[in-house]
Amino acid sequence: MPADQGGPVLAPTLSEWLKAREETARHLAASTSRTVDEEWVQRLADLLATERSWQDQYTELVALGSSDGRFPTSNR
Incomplete structure (x- = not known):
């Protein structure tokens, strides 16, 4: 459904979601301390x-x- 008809548009949301997942994975892989920073x-x-x-x-x-x-x- 086109955005101008008021329906959901996944491309921008999906792109940001994948980007955030990658950033989180990088942070976890690079973390050397047990504390979690606020950012x-x-x-x-x-x-x-x-x-x-x-x-x-x-x-x-x-x-x-x-x-x-x-x-x-x-069904779960």
């Missing part, structure tokens, strides 16, 4: 918020193709 904690919080947003948007897009327009509930 990294903020980036992780942003990553988690972005991931949630991305999941919600993806779910909306997938639901568009279903017969009732809704994403099915999980």
